[in-house]
Structures are given as C-alpha cells and as structure tokens.
Amino acid sequence: MRVVVAPDSFKGSATADEAARALARGWLARRPGDDVRLVPLADGGEGTLDAFAAARPDAERRTVTVPGPDGRPVSAAWLLLPDRTAVLELARSSGLPLMASPDPLGAHTYGLGAVARAALDAGATRLVVGLGGSASTDGGTGALRALGLRLHDDLGRDLPLGGAALAGLAGIDTTDLRPAPPGGVRLLVDVTAPLTGPAGAAAVFGPQKGAQPAEVTLLDTALRRFAGLAGGDPDEPGAGAAGGTAYGLAAVWGATIVPGATTIAGLVGLPGALAAADVVLTGEGRFDETSLTGKVVGSLLDSAAAAGVRVAVAAGQVAGPVPGSVSAAVSLVELAGSVDAALGDPGRWLTEAGALLAGRLST
Known part of the structure; x- marks a missing residue:
C-alpha cells in the first residue's frame, strides 16, 4: 500500500516530525513492503x-x-x-x-x-x-x-x-x-x-x-x-x-x-501526496469533536474524503465517538495504560500505534 503519515504535533510530548517518524516506524515493522511518505503537519502555531x-x-x-x-x-x-x-x-x-x-x-x-x-x-x-x-x-x-x-x-x-x-x-x-x-x-x-x-x-x-x-x-x-x-x-x-x-x-x-x-497542508505538498495514497495515518494529542473544527486532523479528514483515501488516527486520547470518516483509531493512553506512561515514552507508544493500525488496515 501507499501510505501517507501526516500527524500534527502531540503538544508537550512529540513534534509532528517525531510523531510521523515513530508512526512510520511502527507501520513498516508490520508492513515492511509498503511505500510510506512522511508529511508532518501544523496549524500555524508551535511546530x-x-x-x-x-x-x-x-x-x-x-x-x-x-x-x-x-x-x-x-x-x-x-x-x-x-x-x-x-x-x-x-x-x-x-x-x-x-x-x-x-x-x-x-x-x-x-x-x-x-x-x-x-x-x-x-x-x-x-x-x-x-x-x-x-x-x-x-x-x-x-x-x-x-x-x-x-x-x-x-x-x-x-x-x-x-x-x-x-x-x-x-x-x-x-x-x-x-x-x-x-x-x-x-x-x-x-x-x-x-x-x-x-x-x-x-x-x-x-x-x-x-x-x-x-x-x-x-x-x-x-x-x-x-x-x-x-x-x-x-x-x-x-x-x-x-x-x-x-x-x-x-x-x-x-x-x-x-x-x-489547510494552508500549510497545501504548502508542504499534502494534496499531491493524498492523490497517490491508499491510506493516510494522522494523529494529535487529543482527538475529539473539536478536532473537526478546522484543526489539522479535521482538515485532513476532509481532504482525505475528497481524495477517496482511508484514514487512521493515533491520538494521545480519543474522546467521544469516532466519526465514520475514520477507518481506525488508537489511543496511546489506552495502549500505555495511563496518561503518565503515554507521556513518559511517546515514541514507544506511537510506534506501537503505527504497527497496530497497519494490522487493522491491512485489508
């Protein structure tokens, strides 16, 4: 599969680039033959x-x-x-x-x-x-x-x-x-x-x-x-x-x-990457209803839907129902067992999340 890894930063624990690399590492550990492209994102703030x-x-x-x-x-x-x-x-x-x-x-x-x-x-x-x-x-x-x-x-x-x-x-x-x-x-x-x-x-x-x-x-x-x-x-x-x-x-x-x-996504080449992708893997510190109001992940969901690309989300916490536009979602806190554990080693849990999502979206 052709995979685009395009997270926001996990504020206070991982930059968007660090998160993208960790998620990609996990994905490739499970599916080493996939074509994975990293496009870390931001919304204009820190990162x-x-x-x-x-x-x-x-x-x-x-x-x-x-x-x-x-x-x-x-x-x-x-x-x-x-x-x-x-x-x-x-x-x-x-x-x-x-x-x-x-x-x-x-x-x-x-x-x-x-x-x-x-x-x-x-x-x-x-x-x-x-x-x-x-x-x-x-x-x-x-x-x-x-x-x-x-x-x-x-x-x-x-x-x-x-x-x-x-x-x-x-x-x-x-x-x-x-x-x-x-x-x-x-x-x-x-x-x-x-x-x-x-x-x-x-x-x-x-x-x-x-x-x-x-x-x-x-x-x-x-x-x-x-x-x-x-x-x-x-x-x-x-x-x-x-x-x-x-x-x-x-x-x-x-x-x-x-x-x-949306502007940063365009400037860093996300539309072109999505056009050639089968799956996009994104994430942020907390995924909830506010994520859909113009933030990085919400904007990406809209772009992915327009391009016909499946979306997987890894977030520090997943709160509330996951929208139908998301094929799979993973909470780092649930993987790690606690907020402190997730924050203590975000690279480890992002890598595990990437591998888990690769398994869920293999078909």
Whole structure:
C-alpha cells in the first residue's frame, strides 16, 4: 500500500516530525513492503517551522537573535525556501514559554518583527508567518514597530511596548514603516476570534497569558483604541489570533489572514501526496469533536474524503465517538495504560500505534 503519515504535533510530548517518524516506524515493522511518505503537519502555531523543515528538505534554516516578549534576547530560527519565501513562527521569537514570568500588559511581539526584518534583509520576497503561542496582547504593534512603525501619545512621545500602552495611543506614523515584500505576507491562524469583545483576543486568550479580569478589560480597551486609528477589519475571523497580531499585520502591513491547517497542508505538498495514497495515518494529542473544527486532523479528514483515501488516527486520547470518516483509531493512553506512561515514552507508544493500525488496515 501507499501510505501517507501526516500527524500534527502531540503538544508537550512529540513534534509532528517525531510523531510521523515513530508512526512510520511502527507501520513498516508490520508492513515492511509498503511505500510510506512522511508529511508532518501544523496549524500555524508551535511546530509550524518543524513541519515545513521536515516536508521541505530544500529549505535553508537560519537563526537570528532578537528581543523576546519580555525584552530578553532569544535565538529565533526561520526558514528560507528556494523560491525566496521565508517561513516564520511567532512562538520562536514572541512565545509564552520565552517569558521569565507572565506580563500580560507589557509583553510584546517586537521579536517577530525583528525576524521578519532579518528575512527581508536576506532577500525574502514573500513571508509566511505562523501565529500561535503568543505571550502578548499587543495587536502586533511590537512587530510593526520593529519594522519601522511609530506609535505616539497625544504629546508626540513614543509609546512603550506592550498591549496596555495602546490605551494612550493618539497617532500612528507609517513614514518609516518598511514595505511588505512584493509576494505578500500570509498569516497562518488556528482560531477564528475577532480582535475585541467577549470572543476577542483579550477576553479569550488574555487569561491564558496571566491577565486578571481588570487587565483583560484594559487590554480590550487598548486594542479598540488601536483599531480605531489603524482601520482595517477588527471583526475579521482570525483577527484576534496571537493577541491581535493577525489584525495589526493585516490592517497596517496589508497581510492576509488564512486558515493555518489547510494552508500549510497545501504548502508542504499534502494534496499531491493524498492523490497517490491508499491510506493516510494522522494523529494529535487529543482527538475529539473539536478536532473537526478546522484543526489539522479535521482538515485532513476532509481532504482525505475528497481524495477517496482511508484514514487512521493515533491520538494521545480519543474522546467521544469516532466519526465514520475514520477507518481506525488508537489511543496511546489506552495502549500505555495511563496518561503518565503515554507521556513518559511517546515514541514507544506511537510506534506501537503505527504497527497496530497497519494490522487493522491491512485489508
């Protein structure tokens, strides 16, 4: 059989590439004669860069030191493809794990803009930016300031970095803003949240970054003030991604907001791989009803159904009924006997899952 192994990352335990290799190892142990192709996937959040690197061995990996979300220097990797497309991952420069301690009001995305600037300096003619795992709620203003945007108060003074400072915003100066690359900027998002309001960036994601109720209100007010001056469409689905970074880059820099899972699948060659496949093996940390709402596995199920390809799923946990579009599903927790055991040796249990699924789909 021709098999495509295309999982998402198992967050906290295995990258998409690690998961793909383990699943393939198990499958081939049971069916060594099969033609197995690895296409690890992502949705625009953490793991996006690794998915691209695994699927595109012709990509050149580069690293630049930039200010992290709390100002401390971080080493951020990015990819340059042969066609001069640069792939950036916000989590590498401005992600929550990079913070020494939570700072929901002052954390910023300046590092992301610094990486984008480095990519443009290196000759990139198009940017693909994975948005996810953000530490801040600054509307992407930090990134834009790294690219030359000036934000000032009513006395003409430059604002401090961070989302809270936007409450004092009086003017936006784009005079020195670096132009977007000629091929454009595509923002990969995995949420449909608008910029502001009860379903917006501050209300939904602010608490995950340490924001207390009063701070959520302040950040939402600050983002509304920014939107009032920047224009654009703060209600566009996905505008609230990465603390509103999607909105800011779209409104001020002309970037395009796109669904991360389907866009990455196209860019790494999944449609062509499915067209030649008999079976696709995918997986994620938890497979449940939310998996079908635009996430990696749900998007892949749709693509596989359109291509007439059978699907097998290996997940850390399988919760609820398995949809009819899935031919077989395996839970790593059930294989291992407990959550701790599954997390303790994910490679082993992913390999066992691959072998088990190979047996179930042999006919």
